[in-house]
Amino acid sequence: MQSPHLTGLSQAELSDFVASLGEPAYRGRQIFAGIQARRLRSFADMTDLPNELREKLGENATISTLTLESRYISSDGTRRYLFKTHDDYPVETVFIPEERRDTICFSSQSGCPLQCTFCLTAQLGLLRNLTSGEIVEQIIVALNDAYGVGTRTPRGTNLVGMGAGEPFLNFDELIKATRIMKEPSGLHIVPNRITVSTAGIVPRIRELATIPDRPHLAISLAAPNDELRNELMPINKKWPIEQLMAACRDFEKSLKRGERFTFEYVMLDGVNDSDEHARQLANLLHRYRLHAKVNLIPHNPAEPLPYQPSPRDRVEAFQQILESKGVHAFIRRPRGQDILAACGQLAARTTPRSSEAVL
Numbered sequence: 024m025q026s027p028h029l030t031g032l033s034q035a036e037l038s039d040f041v042a043s044l045g046e047p048a049y050r051g052r053q054i055f056a057g058i059q060a061r062r063l064r065s066f067a068d069m070t071d072l073p074n075e076l077r078e079k080l081g082e083n084a085t086i087s088t089l090t091l092e093s094r095y096i097s098s099d100g101t102r103r104y105l106f107k108t109h110d111d112y113p114v115e116t117v118f119i120p121e122e123r124r125d126t127i128c129f130s131s132q133s134g135c136p137l138q139c140t141f142c143l144t145a146q147l148g149l150l151r152n153l154t155s156g157e158i159v160e161q162i163i164v165a166l167n168d169a170y171g172v173g174t175r176t177p178r179g180t181n182l183v184g185m186g187a188g189e190p191f192l193n194f195d196e197l198i199k200a201t202r203i204m205k206e207p208s209g210l211h212i213v214p215n216r217i218t219v220s221t222a223g224i225v226p227r228i229r230e231l232a233t234i235p236d237r238p239h240l241a242i243s244l245a246a247p248n249d250e251l252r253n254e255l256m257p258i259n260k261k262w263p264i265e266q267l268m269a270a271c272r273d274f275e276k277s278l279k280r281g282e283r284f285t286f287e288y289v290m291l292d293g294v295n296d297s298d299e300h301a302r303q304l305a306n307l308l309h310r311y312r313l314h315a316k317v318n319l320i321p322h323n324p325a326e327p328l329p330y331q332p333s334p335r336d337r338v339e340a341f342q343q344i345l346e347s348k349g350v351h352a353f354i355r356r357p358r359g360q361d362i363l364a365a366c367g368q369l370a371a372r373t374t375p376r377s378s379e380a381v382l
């Protein structure tokens with residue numbers, strides 16, 4: 024059996040763990056700060072602990088389970104990390120530098136069980152759920168690589184749960200990871216800075232609405248009617264649009280002042296991008312009295328996906344129709360396409376532009 028992965032423990036759980044080794048509670052707080060605030064990757068680096076304790080920890084626990092296989096750097100500065108878990112499953116994380124605040128896109132599963140026809144991750148199938156520790160560790164490594172070990176992040180960081188996997192099929196570990204990350208004595212990334220995206224796992228959308236300190240929500244829609252959505256996102260057969268929208272309607276009631284949620288709409292040339300689709304989408308949102316905004320994501324192509332991105336003028340026309348009907352729509356700029364780091368491109372592939380990481 025694998026020894027306990029302390030990166031996935033809350034501060035209280037860490038205190039219990041150190042107590043089980045016969046150590047006082049304050050050691051738990053020190054170790055928590057070592058992992059989460061100083062972002063150390065080995066017990067040996069925790070020089071504020073006695074040597075003997077560091078050795079004992081090394082024999083009984085671990086804090087780094089992800090092994091970096093490769094790091095890819097895009098011409099736009101985006102970085103993709105390809106890790107292996109201790110049991111040899113791929114995990115990918117993307118660091119996206121932005122003008123105001125950088126974003127880290129993390130994975131919740133290795134592979135993905137959903138079979139969205141436009142997404143490369145689907146081709147892996149589900150390999151396994153990631154643990155809370157494996158989720159938090161992705162963030163720690165990406166922060167260290169971007170800013171240096173233990174340094175303060177210059178502008179704070181946004182997180183998006185939009186990497187590989189369906190976060191709401193790994194809900195408990197996801198929420199646990201967000202609780203660990205919000206600790207002021209640790210990473211201190213509050214849920215308000217985190218957005219998780221779902222393909223529409225309706226019961227978990229309803230559950231998220233009941234969690235007081237919860238991340239923001241995004242829903243991947245991709246089609247404005249059941250016929251097309253069944254084809255593009257087979258999960259729609261389980262939770263059709265009507266059920267999804269009813270859950271969104273209820274979710275909206277739980278929003279705090281100024282909080283919005285988002286629909287993501289991948290734009291596939293000649294498939295879901297007509298004027299009629301835009302009108303259907305606007306009508307759908309009106310019918311459920313939703314105020315959510317829509318992010319239009321031009322399809323990121325990758326072999327062997329059978330789609331092309333909608334041309335720019337089509338995306339703009341689609342946006343115009345939504346706006347003219349009072350729906351706020353934004354066109355997302357693809358990032359990291361050249362290293363297969365953009366939305367829907369994570370499939371543990373190797374690409375050129377690999378470089379040594381300094382972690």
Ligand code: SAH
Pocket residue numbers: 137141142143184185186187188189190220221222241242243244245287288289320321322323324366367368
């Ligand atoms: N399973 C979750 C989390 C993944 S988020 C979800 O579906 O929401 C990944 C986002 O990228 C989703 O909005 C998805 O619709 C979008 N996407 C998937 N494949 C894409 C592609 N090839 N090009 C552009 N966007 C894509």
